[in-house]
Amino acid sequence: MTKEKDNVKIIPLGGTNEIGKNMTVVEYKDEIIVVDSGLKFPDDDxxxxxxxxxxxxxxxxxxxRIKGxxxxxxxxxHIGALPYVLKQVNxxxxxTKLTAALINLKLTEHRIQDVVTVNIVKAKDTxxxxxxxxxxxxxxxSIADSCALAIHTPLGAVIHTGDFKVDFTPVDGEVIDLQRFAELGKRGVLALLCDSTNVEREGYTISESSVGESFKRIFHGVRGRIIISTFASNVHRIQQIIEAGVAQGRKIAVSGRSMENIIPIALDLGYLSVDEKHLISIDDIKKYPDNQVLIITTGSQGEPMAALSRMANNMHRKIQVKPGDTVVFSSSPIPGNEKPIFRTIDRLSKLGAEVVYGKLESIHVSGHACKEEIKLIHTLTRPKHLVPLHGEFRMLKExxxxxxxxxMNPSSIVLPENGDVIEVHRRGIKKTGTVNSGHVLIDGLGVGDVGRIVxxxxxxxSEDGIITVVVTMDKESASVVAGPDIITRGFVYVKEAEALMESSRKVVAQALYECEDKQITDWNVLKNIIKDTxxxxxxxxxxxxPMILPIIMEV
Amino acid sequence: MTKEKDNVKIIPLGGTNEIGKNMTVVEYKDEIIVVDSGLKFPDDDxxxxxxxxxxxxxxxxxxxRIKGxxxxxxxxxHIGALPYVLKQVNxxxxxTKLTAALINLKLTEHRIQDVVTVNIVKAKDTxxxxxxxxxxxxxxxSIADSCALAIHTPLGAVIHTGDFKVDFTPVDGEVIDLQRFAELGKRGVLALLCDSTNVEREGYTISESSVGESFKRIFHGVRGRIIISTFASNVHRIQQIIEAGVAQGRKIAVSGRSMENIIPIALDLGYLSVDEKHLISIDDIKKYPDNQVLIITTGSQGEPMAALSRMANNMHRKIQVKPGDTVVFSSSPIPGNEKPIFRTIDRLSKLGAEVVYGKLESIHVSGHACKEEIKLIHTLTRPKHLVPLHGEFRMLKExxxxxxxxxMNPSSIVLPENGDVIEVHRRGIKKTGTVNSGHVLIDGLGVGDVGRIVxxxxxxxSEDGIITVVVTMDKESASVVAGPDIITRGFVYVKEAEALMESSRKVVAQALYECEDKQITDWNVLKNIIKDTxxxxxxxxxxxxPMILPIIMEV
Known part of the structure; x- marks a missing residue:
């Protein structure tokens, strides 16, 4: 083996030049490991x-060659693509424990929980x-049980930060293991693969525990029900909501599928701690006075089917929002969700609720490191090479x-694109090739069969609908036997546009007569004439x- | 006439519980006036x-009864719906002058400039x-030549603020006529109809002229070209861009249809003042060194066909973005546009440009009054009654x-909905009925024929495409003569799904045979069977x- 070949390969398959579908391959000789296997939600187009x-x-x-x-x-x-990937590569x-529990929920949904091995580890395990x-x-x-990875290779450690922030006062008391990052730094880090999500923001991300203080302040003096919405997976947020509610003598009810899935797991595994006497079923909220009820719910991003959206649309089976209710959005909008979120806020206001949202109150903090925290990690780990991950191009560049x-020397940094093969040697890093990468679009059961044409x-x-023209032709004489019939969807409401339909039939019929005169018998030519006319x-x-679909039936 | 009837009617036909399509009717006895005639852009759905x-x-x-x-x-x-409205109600x-010029552009586009009378007025005219x-x-x-209206009635003045802010140092030196508002207030204002767009924001909106200072700071030291994007109608912003550019010895070029439309009009009418020697054609930018070029362009909202988006996609015929270019977004995202804006920023970054955007630099200010300015107008006008306009429900409520x-007494305030008939008497205000109101959707030439079904x-x-099943049947025997043929669009890519198409044909054929056996001859029954199968x-x-469209051709 030549010296040249003694390198570590880093291949991002997702998460660069985009937010979401994070997946990074790390290779040494014949050994491959994969970090994360995430999905992202579709773009508008x-x-x-x-x-x-x-x-x-x-x-x-x-x-x-894949070891895990x-x-x-x-x-x-980070986990959303696992079922699809494991079906192809088992x-x-x-x-870690909570992460594994959430993965198992997914595997069960896809009915592959029995054929896949999920090993539970804990921080400091190797x-x-x-x-x-x-x-x-x-x-x-912003989710419990998060880890970075140090991938130890004969050339040194490759540190993959995963998603991280530095929280000196976390809700569970477990601060990021900065000492271990420092120790690895002292020994020499070959490459740092680092979260870039918040690199555009100055300063430090505020501690999660500060949100608890805001809840106490906001809840103080509220005389009606409190309905509060956040991300279901943020169990520390939920812990703080519960504590602030219980401190006011409120019972806690939960509505929304992902909340209802995750809370029992988090309770069971010890990530949430609450005396069960404070928890009530959503069916029982009417048994308590309004000032003793707090409902934790989903839908903080305005998702149309989520519990809070259903409440806003007056379509929730168990909760009717009414004057006196206070609704809190403990979240900030993910870009692109602003319109549905504001729609939800407006509808809740119209039902008479006080809605607390936005930047006026610190009711949400980010889960990602800002500039100073990223600098801290760089300083502690002193990496020889850097590959910024998790971010749009502008963030990676920043x-x-x-x-x-x-x-850092610019030549020690690679701005990655998905599919790049990045080779790291002891003294150098470079792109040496590419592998297949890209978006695989999932629609229903089909994997990958929705392509560009579809x-x-x-x-x-979606823009102008479709108009179908059907005509039955005699195979021998190429003359019209029946039709043309015109059927349309998404174009105009036919009852209001009868004249248009009638004139359309006429111009097509006229074109067909002319074709018959000219003895055109090629169906493709005929279809094109119908279409253009x-x-x-x-x-x-x-x-x-509108899309025009000419169909010739031959008899 | 009874005393009861001596009232002023206020009927908002648009602009309440929404941002956009502003239109308010004010009526006294048999006299109707209409304030504004705006459009809004469609929602995602x-x-x-x-x-x-x-x-x-x-x-x-x-x-x-309409006087104007x-x-x-x-x-x-405020003007976008005028051509559609004037075609129905001439x-x-x-x-005012600039407003009239922009209206005339629209009327010309719709070819009705000769049949409509646009009277030019100026501030203080009655x-x-x-x-x-x-x-x-x-x-x-945020556009020159803006006015509020005082509608004088025998019961007192109704003040409609239009869109406004209080700018003590406006670019053109013409401060809002606070003295006249005060004077009207002293005499007694029957009702205030007031802009609510920024009522959620504390404090004062920053002066437009502060943006000029930011431009000078940002442009300072830029050695390459400057490409700067803002709203075409904000001529004061454009004035400041030009001044900051000229101060640096740059020539000014313009790209983007609405910019190219508005700038000559603004120059012609005197709303923009610039020595013509500083202006160059976009075709001539290559004749100057990069540090002597400044390009003003459209597309600050990420609009897909705008000049800046075309530059970002490397599809602009005359401008190729390159390393060294500085691109400035002098705008803030209108909710819903975040994703396309960030996509544009990323693509420009990838082409090597420095992109300046967001809140870090004060490169944009709002055109709407914040809380303190709204309070000032209330204080000066001391209205007997209030109808908050221009805003989503939560803003009107705030x-x-x-x-x-x-x-103010809560009974003196009406929270309006579009179509409400609000009657104002000397001592009281109330909703007394409703008139038709709502969204009219314009798609191409058709007005109002795109309804809910379409x-x-x-x-x-858009979600799963369409599948068309055509079968030719004998009228007499109700037996299949030809088909079933299956054609699909937007569902699956047929070449990759031949097996699925084949199995689909088979199940439909099978269902049709069974119908023939059962002697089912009602085409509607048959169509439903095809659809369900x-x-x-x-x-x-x-x-x-997918949408399923069964078509039976009879011969």
Whole structure:
């Protein structure tokens, strides 16, 4: 083996130049490990798509070399693609207790819980493989039980921060293991793969425990019910909501599927601690006076089917929002969700609720490190090389600029793109190639069969609808036997546009007669003539361009 | 006439419980005036819709009583519906000079400039009608030549603020006419109809002229080209951009249709003042060194067809963004536009440009009054009654709360909804009825023919596409002559799903045979059987629910 080949390969398959679907491959010789396996939610132009996952054809091709998938924490953008990936590449999964519980929920939903091995680890554990070993290191984040990974290779440690923040006063008392980062730094870190989500923000992210203080302040003096919405996976937030509610003598009820899934698990595993006497069923809220009720619910992002949206639309089966209720959004909008969130707020206001949201009150803090925290991690780990991860291009670039300002050599930093093969040697880092990568669009059961053509058609259909022209022709004489019939959906409401339909039938019939005169017998030519004739006619009459689908039935 | 009837009616037809499509009717006895005639842009669920305008069937029904449409300023949400409305109700329009010029652009586009009368007025002018008179009062806003209206009636003045802010150091030196508001207040204001857009924000809106200072700071030391994007109608912003650029020895070029439309008009009318020697054609930018070029452009909201988006996508015919370029977004995102804006920023960064955006630099200020300014107007005008306008429900409510805190009696305030008939007497205000109101959706030429069914179909089509099943049947025997043929769009890519298409054909054929056996001859029954059979088959195979369109051709 040449010296040249003694390198560690880093291949991001997701999470660079995007927020979401995080997945990074780390390779040493014939050994592959995968960090995280996340999904992201579709962009506006991905019509009808449920979720988006990374293209893992590289993993499928190299499946025999993969030693495991190591999960940093239990958020969707880190675990959401696991069921789809494991169906193609069944390798062991390693995760901490809460993360593993959330993974198992997913595997059960996909009915593969019995064929997949999920190994539960804890912070400070190290999984020894043949050539590499993977160490879990405690970090703070907006979900409990989050870890960074130190991937120990013969060339030095590769640190993957996962998602992190530095919280000196976390709700569970467990501060990020800065000492271990320092120790690794002293020994020499080959490369730092680091979260860039909040790198554009100055200063430090505020401690999660500060939110508890806000809750106490906001809840103080509220005489009606309190309905409070946050991310279901943020158990520390939920802990603080419960404590602030209980301190006021309120009973706690829960509404919303993901909340109802996660809270029992968190209670069971000890991530939430609350005397059961304070918990009541949502069915029992009417048995208590309003000032003794607090409801924790989902829908802080305005998701149309979530419990809070159903309350706002007066379609929740068990909770009717009324004057006197106080609704709290303990969240900030994920870009793109602003409109549905404000719609929800407005509808709740209209029902008479006081709605508390936005930046006026510190009722939400981020889970990601701001500039100063990122600098702290750089300082402690003093990495030889840097690969900024988890961020849009502008964030990765800002992260690079930050590292250069701290004294790092620009040649020691690679701005990655999904699919890049990044080789790290003891003294150097470079891109040496690419592997397949990209978006795999999941719609229903089908994996990957919604491609560009289908999306383009959906977009066309969504804008002006479709008009189908059917005509039955005699095979021999190429003359019209029946039709043309015109059927339309999403274009105009036919009852209001009878004249337009009638004129459309006429221009098509006329075109067909002319074709018969000219003895045109090629169905494709005929279809194109129908299409063009109708297109021009409709554009002239309506300035719209519906999709036109000419169908010739031959008898 | 009874005393009861001596009232002023206020009927908002748009702009309440929404941002946009502003339009308010003010009536005294048989005299009607209309304030503004705006559009709004479609919500995400209004697929394929170009713009949304108010339902003006009330105006059509009462067209003989309308004395004119009085326009407060030239923004789309105040003038955009004018061409559509004037085609139905051709009454005189009154507007200040710049506003009138922008209106005329629109009328020309719709080819009705010769049949409509647009009267040009100036601040302090009063238009005398038979029973009412309408006075234009100078206000500050993010477009020049903005006015509030004092509608003088025998019962007192109704003040409609239009959109406003209080700018003590405006770019053109013309401060809002606070003295006139005070004077009217002393004489007695019957009702205040007031902008609520920024009522949720504490304090004062910053002066437009502060943005000029930021430009100078940001431009300082930039060695490459400067490309700066803002709202085309904000001529004061453009004035400041030009001044900051010229001070640095830069030539000014313009790209983007609305910019190219408005700037010559603003120059011509004197709203922009610049020595012509500083202006160059976009075709000539390459004749100057990069540090002598400044390009003003459109697209600050990430609009997909705007000049800046085309630059970001490397599809602009005349400008290629390159390393060294500095791109400035002098704007803040309108809720809902965050994703396309960030996409544009990322693409520009990737092309190597420095992108300046967001809250770090004060490169944009709002055009709307914050809490303290609204309080100032209340204090000066001391209205007997208040109708908060221009805002979502939560804003109108916040405005009401603000007025109550200032000592107003809750019974003197009406929270309006579009279509409410609000009667104001000397000593009292109340809702007494409603008129038709709502959204009219414009798609292409058609006005109002895109209704709920069409939108529902477009949504369905956009999510899972369509599958058309055509079968030719013999009229007499009800037996299949040809088909079933299956054609699909936006569902699956047929070449990758041949097996699915084949199995679909088979289940439909099978169902048709069974119908023939059972001698089912009702085409509607047959269509439903085809639909259900195929629906179940496809859901089982794909978990998707495309629209199914069964077509029977009879021969």
């Amino acid at each position: 991905m019509l009808g798509i449920d979720v988006v996952i990374p293209d893992v054809s590289y993993l499928v091709k190299n499946k025999d 998938i190591f999960i940093t924490h239990g958020h969707e953008d 390798v062991p999964v390693y995760a 999984i020894k493989l043949e050539k590499m070993s993977v160490e879990f290191i405690k970090v703070n984040h 992260h690079r600029d930050l590292a250069i300002k701290m004294g 999306l383009r058609d959906r977009k066309h259909l 109708l297109k021009n006619h409709l554009y002239e009459k309506t300035m719209r361009r | 209004m697929l394929g819709i170009d713009v949304v305008i108010p339902d003006v069937s009330y105006l059509v029904k009462n067209k003989d 449409i009085f326009i407060t300023h030239g923004h789309e949400d 009454v005189p329009v009154y507007a 238009i005398k009608l038979e029973k009412m008179s309408v006075e234009f009062i100078k206000v500050n806003h 405005h009401r709360d603000l007025a109550i805190k200032m000592g 939108l529902r179909d477009r949504k369905h089509l 195929l629906k179940n088959h496809l859901y089982e195979k794909t978990m998707r629910r």
